[in-house]
Amino acid sequence: xxxxxxxxxxxxxxxxxxxxxxxxxxxxxxxxxxxxxxxxxxxxxxxxxxxxxxxxxxxxxxxxxxxxxxxxxxxxxxxxxxxxxxxxxxxxxxxxxxxxxxxxxxxxxxxxxxxx
Amino acid sequence: xxxxxxxxxxxxxxxxxxxxxxxxxxxxxxxxxxxxxxxxxxxxxxxxxxxxxxxxxxxxxxxxxxxxxxxxxxxxxxxxxxxxxxxxxxxxxxxxxxxxxxxxxxxxxxxxxx
Numbered sequence: 001x002x003x004x005x006x007x008x009x010x011x012x013x014x015x016x017x018x019x020x021x022x023x024x025x026x027x028x029x030x031x032x033x034x035x036x037x038x039x040x041x042x043x044x045x046x047x048x049x050x051x052x053x054x055x056x057x058x059x060x061x062x063x064x065x066x067x068x069x070x071x072x073x074x075x076x077x078x079x080x081x082x083x084x085x086x087x088x089x090x091x092x093x094x095x096x097x098x099x100x101x102x103x104x105x106x107x108x109x110x111x112x113x114x115x116x
Numbered sequence: 117x118x119x120x121x122x123x124x125x126x127x128x129x130x131x132x133x134x135x136x137x138x139x140x141x142x143x144x145x146x147x148x149x150x151x152x153x154x155x156x157x158x159x160x161x162x163x164x165x166x167x168x169x170x171x172x173x174x175x176x177x178x179x180x181x182x183x184x185x186x187x188x189x190x191x192x193x194x195x196x197x198x199x200x201x202x203x204x205x206x207x208x209x210x211x212x213x214x215x216x217x218x219x220x221x222x223x224x225x226x227x228x229x230x
Contacts, residue, residue: 032216043207043220044161091159097216105218107153107161 002028004096006108013084014116020080021111023094030096033077034105035069038091050077084115118143120210122221129198130229136183137193137224139208147213150184150191155223156204164206167191169213195226203228 003026013019023033031052036044048064050056050071058064066088068080077096081088091112095105119142129135141150152164167175167184174182179196195202208221 034217038159041225043223046217049216093159093161095161104163104166106163109158109160 002096002098002104002106004094004106004108006092006094006111008111009109010112010114012114012116015085016083018080018082019084019113020078021092021094021113023077023079023096023108025075025096025106028096028098028100028106029074030077031074031099032097033071034095034097035067035077035079036093036095038093038110040091044093047079081113084113086115089113089115118145118210118212118219120208120219120221122206122208122224124224125222126225126227128227128229129195131198131200133198134194134196135198135226137195137206137208137226139191139193139221141189141191141208141210141219141221143189143210143212145212149211149213150182151209151211151218152180152182152191152193153207153209153220154202154204155207156201161207165193198228200228200230202226 005024007022033050035047047062048056048058050069052071056069071077093110094108121140148169150167154162154164165177181194183192205223207223209218
Protein backbone atom coordinates (compact mmCIF):
# COMPACT_ATOMS: atom_id res chain seq x y z
CA UNK A 1 0.00 0.00 0.00
CA UNK A 2 0.92 3.65 -0.37
CA UNK A 3 3.19 4.93 2.37
CA UNK A 4 3.79 8.49 3.47
CA UNK A 5 6.58 9.30 5.88
CA UNK A 6 7.21 12.37 7.98
CA UNK A 7 10.40 13.52 9.56
CA UNK A 8 10.97 14.25 12.33
CA UNK A 9 8.29 12.49 14.34
CA UNK A 10 8.91 14.76 17.31
CA UNK A 11 10.80 18.02 17.55
CA UNK A 12 11.42 20.49 20.33
CA UNK A 13 12.63 23.95 19.45
CA UNK A 14 13.15 27.23 21.23
CA UNK A 15 10.88 30.18 20.75
CA UNK A 16 12.02 32.34 17.84
CA UNK A 17 13.71 29.60 15.90
CA UNK A 18 12.48 27.88 12.73
CA UNK A 19 11.81 24.22 12.23
CA UNK A 20 11.31 22.22 9.06
CA UNK A 21 9.11 19.15 8.72
CA UNK A 22 9.45 16.83 5.73
CA UNK A 23 6.69 14.79 4.13
CA UNK A 24 7.58 12.10 1.61
CA UNK A 25 5.52 9.74 -0.49
CA UNK A 26 7.65 6.61 -0.51
CA UNK A 27 6.14 4.43 -3.20
CA UNK A 28 3.99 6.69 -5.31
CA UNK A 29 4.04 10.08 -6.95
CA UNK A 30 1.95 12.80 -5.42
CA UNK A 31 1.20 15.96 -7.35
CA UNK A 32 -0.76 17.24 -4.39
CA UNK A 33 0.12 17.17 -0.72
CA UNK A 34 -1.80 18.56 2.21
CA UNK A 35 -0.74 19.89 5.58
CA UNK A 36 -2.99 19.61 8.61
CA UNK A 37 -2.77 20.74 12.17
CA UNK A 38 -4.40 18.84 14.99
CA UNK A 39 -4.89 20.04 18.54
CA UNK A 40 -5.46 17.51 21.34
CA UNK A 41 -8.80 15.77 21.12
CA UNK A 42 -9.79 17.79 18.08
CA UNK A 43 -10.24 17.12 14.41
CA UNK A 44 -7.75 17.80 11.67
CA UNK A 45 -7.61 21.36 10.44
CA UNK A 46 -6.39 21.82 6.89
CA UNK A 47 -3.66 24.43 6.74
CA UNK A 48 -2.68 24.37 3.09
CA UNK A 49 -2.68 22.43 -0.14
CA UNK A 50 0.55 22.20 -2.07
CA UNK A 51 0.92 21.24 -5.69
CA UNK A 52 4.25 20.17 -7.11
CA UNK A 53 6.06 23.05 -8.73
CA UNK A 54 3.61 25.76 -7.73
CA UNK A 55 2.79 27.91 -4.74
CA UNK A 56 0.77 26.44 -1.93
CA UNK A 57 -2.84 27.42 -1.37
CA UNK A 58 -3.43 28.40 2.23
CA UNK A 59 -6.69 28.13 4.12
CA UNK A 60 -8.26 31.23 5.53
CA UNK A 61 -6.61 32.33 8.72
CA UNK A 62 -3.33 30.50 8.13
CA UNK A 63 -0.32 32.79 7.96
CA UNK A 64 1.57 31.97 4.80
CA UNK A 65 4.67 33.83 5.95
CA UNK A 66 4.77 31.82 9.14
CA UNK A 67 4.06 28.41 7.67
CA UNK A 68 6.21 28.11 4.56
CA UNK A 69 5.38 25.20 2.32
CA UNK A 70 7.55 23.93 -0.49
CA UNK A 71 6.62 21.09 -2.83
CA UNK A 72 9.72 20.77 -4.97
CA UNK A 73 9.22 17.25 -6.25
CA UNK A 74 6.53 14.64 -6.75
CA UNK A 75 7.60 12.87 -3.58
CA UNK A 76 8.58 15.62 -1.17
CA UNK A 77 6.85 18.53 0.51
CA UNK A 78 8.21 20.53 3.42
CA UNK A 79 6.55 22.70 6.04
CA UNK A 80 8.75 25.27 7.75
CA UNK A 81 7.41 26.93 10.87
CA UNK A 82 9.25 30.24 11.03
CA UNK A 83 9.92 32.18 14.23
CA UNK A 84 8.08 29.54 16.20
CA UNK A 85 6.19 30.47 19.35
CA UNK A 86 4.69 28.27 22.07
CA UNK A 87 1.24 28.64 20.50
CA UNK A 88 2.58 26.90 17.40
CA UNK A 89 3.04 23.75 19.46
CA UNK A 90 0.78 21.16 17.91
CA UNK A 91 0.61 17.93 15.96
CA UNK A 92 1.23 18.43 12.25
CA UNK A 93 0.07 15.82 9.76
CA UNK A 94 0.74 15.67 6.06
CA UNK A 95 -1.08 13.67 3.44
CA UNK A 96 -0.34 12.92 -0.18
CA UNK A 97 -2.79 12.29 -2.95
CA UNK A 98 -2.18 9.37 -5.28
CA UNK A 99 -2.51 10.03 -8.99
CA UNK A 100 -4.26 6.78 -9.81
CA UNK A 101 -8.05 6.79 -9.59
CA UNK A 102 -9.89 6.91 -7.38
CA UNK A 103 -7.54 9.49 -5.95
CA UNK A 104 -6.87 8.62 -2.36
CA UNK A 105 -5.21 10.66 0.35
CA UNK A 106 -2.61 8.79 2.34
CA UNK A 107 -1.55 10.22 5.64
CA UNK A 108 1.83 10.50 7.25
CA UNK A 109 2.34 9.49 10.89
CA UNK A 110 2.48 13.10 12.05
CA UNK A 111 5.03 15.34 13.72
CA UNK A 112 4.69 16.60 17.26
CA UNK A 113 6.13 20.10 17.57
CA UNK A 114 6.86 21.55 20.99
CA UNK A 115 8.06 25.13 21.19
CA UNK A 116 9.63 26.11 24.50
CA UNK B 117 -19.47 25.22 2.00
CA UNK B 118 -19.71 21.57 2.78
CA UNK B 119 -19.91 20.55 6.41
CA UNK B 120 -19.64 17.24 8.19
CA UNK B 121 -21.20 16.63 11.58
CA UNK B 122 -20.51 13.81 14.00
CA UNK B 123 -22.95 14.20 16.85
CA UNK B 124 -21.43 11.54 19.12
CA UNK B 125 -18.23 12.80 20.77
CA UNK B 126 -17.79 9.46 22.54
CA UNK B 127 -19.13 5.95 22.17
CA UNK B 128 -18.40 2.73 23.97
CA UNK B 129 -19.19 -0.88 23.19
CA UNK B 130 -18.53 -4.27 24.67
CA UNK B 131 -15.99 -6.41 22.92
CA UNK B 132 -17.60 -8.64 20.26
CA UNK B 133 -20.70 -6.45 20.06
CA UNK B 134 -21.79 -4.13 17.27
CA UNK B 135 -21.61 -0.36 17.33
CA UNK B 136 -22.79 2.31 14.90
CA UNK B 137 -21.16 5.71 14.55
CA UNK B 138 -23.23 8.51 13.05
CA UNK B 139 -22.28 11.11 10.48
CA UNK B 140 -24.31 13.66 8.59
CA UNK B 141 -23.12 16.07 5.95
CA UNK B 142 -24.36 19.02 4.02
CA UNK B 143 -23.68 19.56 0.34
CA UNK B 144 -25.39 20.75 -2.79
CA UNK B 145 -23.26 18.50 -4.97
CA UNK B 146 -24.48 15.22 -6.43
CA UNK B 147 -21.11 13.58 -7.01
CA UNK B 148 -18.80 13.18 -4.07
CA UNK B 149 -16.94 10.72 -1.87
CA UNK B 150 -17.45 9.90 1.77
CA UNK B 151 -14.86 8.32 4.02
CA UNK B 152 -14.38 6.96 7.50
CA UNK B 153 -10.89 7.29 8.92
CA UNK B 154 -9.56 5.72 12.10
CA UNK B 155 -6.96 7.45 14.26
CA UNK B 156 -5.60 5.10 16.96
CA UNK B 157 -3.44 6.32 19.85
CA UNK B 158 -0.44 6.30 17.50
CA UNK B 159 -2.27 9.12 15.67
CA UNK B 160 -1.66 7.55 12.26
CA UNK B 161 -4.73 8.19 10.13
CA UNK B 162 -6.01 4.99 8.57
CA UNK B 163 -8.66 4.79 5.87
CA UNK B 164 -11.39 2.44 7.02
CA UNK B 165 -13.90 2.63 4.22
CA UNK B 166 -14.87 4.76 1.22
CA UNK B 167 -18.24 5.33 -0.44
CA UNK B 168 -18.85 6.90 -3.83
CA UNK B 169 -22.08 8.88 -3.86
CA UNK B 170 -23.16 7.52 -7.24
CA UNK B 171 -23.13 3.97 -5.90
CA UNK B 172 -26.35 2.88 -4.25
CA UNK B 173 -24.76 -0.19 -2.71
CA UNK B 174 -23.33 0.36 0.73
CA UNK B 175 -19.59 -0.20 1.00
CA UNK B 176 -18.28 -2.98 3.23
CA UNK B 177 -14.78 -3.90 4.39
CA UNK B 178 -14.73 -7.04 6.50
CA UNK B 179 -16.28 -6.09 9.85
CA UNK B 180 -16.89 -2.51 8.76
CA UNK B 181 -19.91 -1.43 6.77
CA UNK B 182 -21.71 1.80 6.08
CA UNK B 183 -25.32 2.86 5.80
CA UNK B 184 -25.32 5.54 3.12
CA UNK B 185 -28.56 7.46 2.86
CA UNK B 186 -27.99 10.03 0.12
CA UNK B 187 -31.32 11.80 0.39
CA UNK B 188 -30.95 12.14 4.13
CA UNK B 189 -27.24 13.04 3.76
CA UNK B 190 -26.37 10.44 6.32
CA UNK B 191 -23.34 8.14 6.38
CA UNK B 192 -23.07 5.90 9.42
CA UNK B 193 -20.36 3.34 10.15
CA UNK B 194 -21.20 -0.04 11.63
CA UNK B 195 -18.48 -2.04 13.30
CA UNK B 196 -19.41 -5.66 13.88
CA UNK B 197 -17.73 -8.03 16.34
CA UNK B 198 -15.85 -5.14 17.95
CA UNK B 199 -12.26 -5.84 18.88
CA UNK B 200 -9.97 -4.11 21.35
CA UNK B 201 -7.90 -2.87 18.43
CA UNK B 202 -10.88 -0.93 17.13
CA UNK B 203 -10.49 1.57 19.97
CA UNK B 204 -9.64 4.89 18.33
CA UNK B 205 -10.94 8.23 17.16
CA UNK B 206 -13.09 7.85 14.09
CA UNK B 207 -13.47 10.70 11.64
CA UNK B 208 -16.08 11.00 8.93
CA UNK B 209 -14.89 12.94 5.89
CA UNK B 210 -16.33 14.33 2.68
CA UNK B 211 -14.78 15.28 -0.64
CA UNK B 212 -16.35 16.70 -3.78
CA UNK B 213 -15.63 14.49 -6.78
CA UNK B 214 -13.68 17.20 -8.53
CA UNK B 215 -12.04 18.66 -5.47
CA UNK B 216 -8.88 17.85 -3.62
CA UNK B 217 -9.72 18.81 -0.07
CA UNK B 218 -11.21 16.58 2.56
CA UNK B 219 -13.73 18.04 4.98
CA UNK B 220 -13.59 16.29 8.34
CA UNK B 221 -16.16 15.89 11.06
CA UNK B 222 -15.34 16.52 14.70
CA UNK B 223 -14.60 12.88 15.42
CA UNK B 224 -16.02 10.19 17.68
CA UNK B 225 -13.89 8.52 20.31
CA UNK B 226 -14.70 4.81 20.43
CA UNK B 227 -13.89 2.80 23.52
CA UNK B 228 -14.03 -1.00 23.52
CA UNK B 229 -14.83 -2.57 26.88
CA UNK B 230 -13.32 -6.02 27.43
